Amino acid sequence: MKPAPFDYFTPATLDEALALLAEHGADAKPLAGGQSLIPAMNFRLARPAALVDLNRVGELSYIRSERDGRGGGATAIGAMTRQRAVERSELVARAAPLLAEAMPSIAHPQIRNRGTVGGSIAHADPSAELPAVMLALEARFRARSATGERSVPASEFFKGLLETALQPGELLVEIAVPPLLPRSGTAFLELARRHGDYALVGVAAVVTLDARGRCTAARITFLSVGDGPVLATEAGKTLAGQALSEELLRAAADAAATRDVDPPSDIHASAAYRRQLVAVLTRRALARAFERAEGNPS
Amino acid sequence: MRRSEDARLLTGRALFVDDVRLDGMLHVAFLRSQHAHARLTSVDASAARGRPGVVAVYTAADLGDYWRPGPLLVPPPPIAGLVFNPCTQVPLAKDKVRHVGEAVAMVVAESRYLAEDALDDIVVEAEPLPAVVDLEAALAPGTPRVHEHLPSNLAAHAVQRKGDYARAKARAHAIIKRRFRYDRGASAAIENRAVAAHWDQRAEELTVWDTTQAPIPIRNGLAQLLGLLESQVRVVAPYVGGGFGPKIMMFYPEEVLVPWAAMRLGRPVKWTEDRQENFFATTQERGQIHDAELAVAKDGTVLGVKDVFLHDTGAYDPYGLTVPINSQCTLLGPYDIPSYESEFTAVFTNKTIVTPVRGAGRQHGVFVIERLLDFAARELGIDRAEIRRRNLLRPDQFPFNNDILFQDSAPLTYDSGDYEPALDAALKAIDYGRFVREEQPRLRAAGRHVGIGVVCYVEGTGIGPYEGARVTVEPSGRVRLATGVGTQGQGHFTVFAQIVAEVLGVDAGEVHVVTGDTREFHWGTGTFASRGAVVAGSACHAAAVAVRAKVLDLASRELEAAAADLVLDGGRVHVRGDPGGGLALGALALKANPLRGAVRPGTEPGLEATAYFGPDRGSTANGVHAMVVEVDPETAQVEIKRYVVVHDCGRVINPMIVEGQIHGGVAHGIGNAFYEQLVYDEEGQLLNASFMDYLLPTATDVPNVETTHRETPSPLNPVGAKGVGEAGAIPTGALFAQAVEDALADTGVEIREIPLSPNRLFELMQEAR
């Protein structure tokens, strides 16, 4: 379990990092917290010829509120921000409670101390929490290369198993989480074999209600049920214009389990069991999100 | 008393094999088979040999005469009609590979990194053969054979009988019959295996550091293999991070190859197993399939048991029949079972070798009898605790002979025990009556799925052949104790010191213990079968008693007092009633080894003695575990609410260490019941060879274990001890099944297998609908 030989670079600035990546092309990989990349290298599943270590690039580590002139700005998170910092951020707890609620489910504190937000999103593991949460929150990802910069919405970013819209030479530099609308409530729930394991199934839910408690918008996403984060459009439709009831929750859960997901079987969970968990977790998460939305008039 | 070894362990000052770093040391990586079953046509290492940094590459062909199959470590007991086909492991595969991970070539290089790089350069040509994976299919006619010189994949077949089961069956009110599957797992010690070897040209001495549980047999075997005197080989098993059984396999390929390479190359060589290798190359315990029936009278009295089972022994069977015989014997439990017919077939498969892992097959047997009793209780309308009580052995039945042979070839005889009070204590501790009458109905009415379980077990422990110890009083007054068994974290340093300290009247902190170094002590076998405290502890006791006699003899002359009037206390010997007087032990030690004057005829210099202890047979510990669980039937998640252990390991030398052993065992047991499973596919590939997917219970998954000790001393040894190392892990699977089934009573689920998982429970609930 020792990695194959590789070159190792330690740029101090983003520009240097981008230049190195441009120079070494597809054979180079950025190294963030190393919590996914290093194990893959030790198993020799990944054999990058060069690592460009981003850990000295201080400018990529921050959490701040962007003013957009209308009061409620997006929360911007630098790609190299440690997962633990997000977990502990008061700003995140206030502006993006869904994200805050999901953070403790990512691995263990030791791993979150090293692991970064950008690394998790760029890695795009279908069982990772952050991609599903970002898809539910309609986050935008800023990507930069030696030649330019672009912004990609979460809905266009995740392309499949461990695949994203990032091109070789391109770095994810920032994640922008838009503010929640008034009367919105969110909830995150997952079931894992042991605390800290990748989830068997996880669900992130965002619901927005009108003044009479009817659902005007709902975004429900899942992890561990497909090649990447899965948006439950059918379950979302079931909720449109409806007020909370036990039947509504069951209908949404049923739509999610039978129409939105086509989960895989693996040694920890069969597809049938995953469907069951999708239904149960959807029901429980939506109940919580509705309740929180009602408690959140502004 | 606290464990004296912990300060060193916790501050990183203890020596582990991987800490051995010597000048010029070389590092090893093994090329391991990717196939479960294949014919090897060629292994070409020439490119690897040419890689910079590579010092040597060996294949089976390069070993010459040194290549030979390992010894049959544990010959089977003399059971009438026994069939046993010994096929032992080889240092490097020749002609054929028989399981994934079997070593094919050995690379020795300047660093482990370079050695692993060179593995890619070795070209192996192999013709894959169909893999033998499924236990039942393995015996079907026409199935490919793991060992082609044998007519089939049958490794062993044994029948043991007691009483007349046919008559019991004819008289029975009911016959409870089921098929059970019990799968165990990897030992998953925190430290993987490691071997380092150094051939000292000038001293002509080979030193081997090895994570083995049996340093002395390894030394003896290596001397023979390498053509050296036993005194030229020193094997050190320093601190070892967990053994649990697999570290007493003999010989692992790495254990014969690393010392050999160190001698050939004239440089120290080290190999440290990584976690991935550990899943393939370190022995495991796995599955059995039992077809069992219980003949029972109307009042729940067990009249007899019949059990026919298959046992997966993996690709080779160097450990003989220890595991299936433990299953066979432990099934009888603490119960008075007048007739028993047990037949097993051990089967070769293309999987890693099976040898004992904490519990060593006992789990499987306990699961079968305990589940049968549960089903019988339900069918007869008897309470689960009550059916057990009605069948427990009574105190006046000891010693109790079960009329079949145990793994040590001695008759399965329980030395002593007091079972019913242990059951009562467990029922009381978990408040069984109130839970069943009040709490469970109340919670069930509120829609909660709570269940309770209670199971009993015995554990045959502390078997022979023997261990030894040497006790020496130094002129400083400190006492040295050396014994041959290795230590893997159990607390030997503390317990052995306590035993000696008590006999010599010194503070336990004054007793300096050395274990597992053949230069210090070279007679003995090793750490296995929960025997450290029982067998080695008794040897320490015997050696201390002999030193005490020397102390008294010399002191009675020096103090001019009768030995009977002398007291050993506080590191001194004095005349009774004169605690301030007398002599310090250190002063006596000086007098016993005079610089002037002679040692008198018939005496020896110094205050030192060596003694041995070999019990006629093992002592039988027992216990009762009880647990309360809650299950979420929607998600099939299980939460353990309470876990109670009542345990009787005879005399408790150190309660904290006994509890630690039990807690660790319960953690292993919970892992076995609900988390750990080695998942093989049809090709014999292990699908979860990492801690990402092989799930060990973590601190948050193991409940607080509430322990009660009972002490029924064993008459078989002077300390009165019985083993405790494996106990915690033994009944947990059976208990888990019972409690979860009780929690899900309204679903009609019947649990006849371990391990479970939420996924499997969900499937069982679906099937029951």
Ligand SMILES: Cc1cc2nc3c(=O)[nH]c(=O)nc-3n(C[C@H](O)[C@H](O)[C@H](O)COP(=O)(O)OP(=O)(O)OC[C@H]3O[C@@H](n4cnc5c(N)ncnc54)[C@H](O)[C@@H]3O)c2cc1C
């Ligand atoms: C035991 C264990 C349990 C875990 N459990 C979970 C879990 O439950 N949930 C979960 O979500 N994760 C889990 N993880 C993964 C962990 O969250 C990782 O931190 C995360 O997946 C990757 O982040 P990283 O910063 O460590 O990235 P790295 O491992 O350094 O990199 C991961 C990949 O992303 C690329 N990359 C990194 N940063 C960038 C960037 N800015 N731009 C472009 N590409 C980039 C790298 O080149 C690499 O390919 C677990 C990890 C371990 C070891």
